[in-house]
Amino acid sequence: MGDRLTQLQDAVDELAQQFVACIHYVHRHHNLETLGPNDEIRQLPKDAEQEVDSYPADVFKAAQVELAQDLITKEQQIEYLISILPGLDNSERDQERNIKELEDELKSAEAQHQEAIQEKKDIMSNLDEVIRSIRRP
Amino acid sequence: MADPNENQEMQDMDQITSTWPRPPPFYKDFTADNLARLADLKRERAETSNLPSNSTPKTDSKDANDLLSQRLTGLPPNLRNLQPPLPPDEGAWRIFGDPYRLVQPLPKLEEGGEIRPVVANGGLLADGERDDKHFDRATVLKRIAKSLLLNFLELVGVLGQNAMDAADKVKDIRDLFYNFHHLINEYRPHQARESLIATMQAQLDRLRAETTAIRDSKEKVERMLEGLGSLKIDQEEVAAATTATGANTKAPAAAGRGMGELEGEMWGMLVDPAN
Numbered sequence A: 001m002g003d004r005l006t007q008l009q010d011a012v013d014e015l016a017q018q019f020v021a022c023i024h025y026v027h028r029h030h031n032l033e034t035l036g037p038n039d040e041i042r043q044l045p046k047d048a049e050q051e052v053d054s055y056p057a058d059v060f061k062a063a064q065v066e067l068a069q070d071l072i073t074k075e076q077q078i079e080y081l082i083s084i085l086p087g088l089d090n091s092e093r094d095q096e097r098n099i100k101e102l103e104d105e106l107k108s109a110e111a112q113h114q115e116a117i118q119e120k121k122d123i124m125s126n127l128d129e130v131i132r133s134i135r136r137p
Numbered sequence B: 001m002a003d004p005n006e007n008q009e010m011q012d013m014d015q016i017t018s019t020w021p022r023p024p025p026f027y028k029d030f031t032a033d034n035l036a037r038l039a040d041l042k043r044e045r046a047e048t049s050n051l052p053s054n055s056t057p058k059t060d061s062k063d064a065n066d067l068l069s070q071r072l073t074g075l076p077p078n079l080r081n082l083q084p085p086l087p088p089d090e091g092a093w094r095i096f097g098d099p100y101r102l103v104q105p106l107p108k109l110e111e112g113g114e115i116r117p118v119v120a121n122g123g124l125l126a127d128g129e130r131d132d133k134h135f136d137r138a139t140v141l142k143r144i145a146k147s148l149l150l151n152f153l154e155l156v157g158v159l160g161q162n163a164m165d166a167a168d169k170v171k172d173i174r175d176l177f178y179n180f181h182h183l184i185n186e187y188r189p190h191q192a193r194e195s196l197i198a199t200m201q202a203q204l205d206r207l208r209a210e211t212t213a214i215r216d217s218k219e220k221v222e223r224m225l226e227g228l229g230s231l232k233i234d235q236e237e238v239a240a241a242t243t244a245t246g247a248n249t250k251a252p253a254a255a256g257r258g259m260g261e262l263e264g265e266m267w268g269m270l271v272d273p274a275n
Helices: A005-031 A057-083 A092-137 B004-017 B023-029 B032-049 B058-068 B137-161 B163-245 B245-272
Strands: B090-093 B096-101
Touching: A005 A057, A005 B137, A057 B137, A092 B004, A092 B163, B137 B163
Parallel strands: none
Antiparallel strands: B090 B096
């Protein structure tokens, strides 16, 4: 699982693969027709590799529908991925300003953090002394 | 390391099994002392070289930044490696025989051969390549996605009619795919900045939460100490009351007095740091 751009690119590549797969399926499993009354379908010997492996009409049709639906689903997936791309509304200048602001805020937060840690240390040593003095008989 | 045999052994092992090259020998120069010395030297240099700019207190932080990025010459040998080397002048170098460049521009669609770009200029403004007006990438991408489906439908149609004409359509689809990928790749720097922003925001939130947590626990301890103090007062009063009531309760009274002394001591402790 990569970042969103990579996901999007993967999805597009998958769409391309689906295109190929669809054509391949149709090419491999379509039925055979005669174009004229004198044509006849050549019967290949059973054991030979068949170029076209015809499927029954209903199976072929159902598979076509499924492939078409898959294509649509993939395309919708791609559109969804596009719509959630990060920072579509920010221009480069916005981003730079944002980064600068965050940098400053980080610095001040870091300073506060150090301050808090120092205060904590003080209060800890304070507490330490008090506890030790209680222990004294 | 002092043992020469062991050293020899290690070197032998390196020759046989080292997957990665050993760190450069100067990593040993990066000691805390050396780093502090370098910082001192830099500060000295800054003070001697630009006194007038130091006189204005407002630019102090900027000066500090300049100071850190400033390069010193004529350093003693053990400090020389602490400064990162300058980037190569020509912007290109070789590692393991492969050439590398400092700037790696995204190859333009047109350069890759006969690909027809869907969007003129690749969506970037010609000067400075800054999309201030914000080019609506999402819409274009969605359009391309839809075009892909449509073109595929057309391709299947063409294949059904006359398979010889399909080559053009295939080329259309290929161009669309290339364009799609190119637009996404152009968007990558944008995403990189966006992730940087998200990471910084997360870090900021974490830091702030941590600071608040520390402050909270500090206040808790303070309240506890105060509570402890007031508790002692009660005990002192009790002790005073017991001593006053009579001689038959000597033992508790002594204990009470002991507590009273401790009490005073405690208050001293508590008051002192407040000052």
